[in-house]
Amino acid sequence: MRRNGAFALVFNGIFALFMVAPLVVVIGVAFTPEGYLEFPPSGLSFRWFQAILDNPDFIEAAWISLELGVVSATLATAFAVPAALAIGRGRFAGREGMQALFLSPLTVPTVVLGIAFLRFLSLFDINGTFVGLVLCHAIIITPFILRLVLASVAGLDRSLEKAAISLGASDWTVFRRVTLPLILPGVVGGWVLAFITSFDELTVTVFIVNPSTTTLPVRLFSHITQTTDPLVASISTVVILFTVLLMVVLDRLYGLDRLLMGEGAR
């Protein structure tokens, strides 16, 4: 590999610092013994981690976010994989239109989406319900999965599927035994990105939750609009830890760069 020059090193260093600094601050603040957001912390205390346990509504919100993330990411994946296969190699009218449509949630301002979903869910009388949240999140996160799976599909050698067919495999067997295993890194990577996106989605969600379905980001947001105690910092720290763990596990299983770059199995 080529060595980086001094300039690139400094530039990348500053960039990394810039990205990591907020996290360092949040984690630092979480350990403060004081009752306000203090950085650097004047001591080391687990007081605010203790406080999480005294606030069951946060824990409940975390569970809702977790469930919501898992269910909506899975739903969106189940939809995005066949869509990507169709778009990625089909040759039919409206292919590009379909792709643009499914990727559009990326480009529509989220506030607009939030208001739209609010109106839309009210029509069906499911505003504020878990089902309503799942549907909205699935729509928002579909583009993330679709893009990664599309990249995997693009790298797929069609003759592999033809080979399987010539050996007697049915369409379903071809998908299960050949296509899916080959695009799996893209699918898993997409699912993870989608899960993370759903887990910390705020802008849209604020419009469509009710008190019984409040997600963690919404709960945190409404908390800091009322008080500024370091509880939000300690919760954030736990979330960061959780995310890092997830990434480590995935890296062990599949290799992170492969997942997030959306490369097919080579």
Next chain:
Amino acid sequence: MSFLDLRSLTKRFGDISAVEDFSLSVAKGEFVSLLGPSGCGKTTTLQMIAGFINPTSGSMILNGKNLAAIPARARGLGIVFQTYALFPHMTVAENVGFGLEMRKVPKAERKRRVAEALDLVHLSHLTDRHPQAMSGGQRQRVALGRALVIQPELLLLDEPLSNLDAKLRDEMRLELRRIHKEAGVTTLLVTHDQDEAMALSDRVAVMRQGRLEQVDTPFEAYEGPRSTFISGFLGKTNTLRGDLLETTESGSRFRREGLILDGPVAHHIPGPVEVCLRPERIDLVEADEALVSGIVSERIFLGNQWLFRVDTPLGELMICRRNRGRREAEPGETVHLSWKPEHLRILPVEVQG
């Protein structure tokens, strides 16, 4: 009736005619090559037989069955793809066993037959490897084993050797011959490599722009090309345009650039024709025996042979001579050329389309 019968097979993609009125009969156990330049419709023909492309018209009969009525998955053909198309997430044994698995062959028998197939392609020692960890030649063998293990009625090979380097290609060519002999399977090979086609096949079918131009044994096709295209495609040739003056029962006479040459008996109406003369049929002789003389303009050494370009009154002629370890004419030298009249091949003028 022949084993594989393709009749008037035609495929059009919109306005493009990829394959046009293609008819070919193949006997059981025969090895036939589809040979032709890039884009002439070889792959399209093979894919129609395989069932991945629907013919626009025409029929395909294999062993009495109408192929068009059978879906690709049920045709039971062995196919080797140009890119090998090995499943990267499966081991060699799993790759080879895939077709048997699809046929619900019991595990014990599957294992035995996979072992047999790997034995046939000389890969028994690599059963548990993954394809990524293999060389091109080894992958090629896996692909062959995978196609053969299902005991196909017909083996289809699409440029199976084109991804290999020259030395390996020669080696795999011999392997392919051996495997075909041992397995005895009727084989259709697609290639644009004339040496490959001639070395391997019982018959070569030369295609051009979607049409079948000639089907013959390699020797007959080489010696009796039906067009200057085939003559030029199968090996090297000198093509001379001129006029056929007369044909008699004992021979013919041909004129070019004011020179009159004797040729073989020809069944053409006197008039413009093209004459093909293989470079290896031209002899270097003494001046008094020469049909024509010329000056060597270029000399290429190819190891086992020499290639000369000679400027003659007839035009530039290519001459091929076996390397006998002796001194050969150098550029600038005058050489005297001769050949037997029967080595001229008189052909109709190509209509450039």
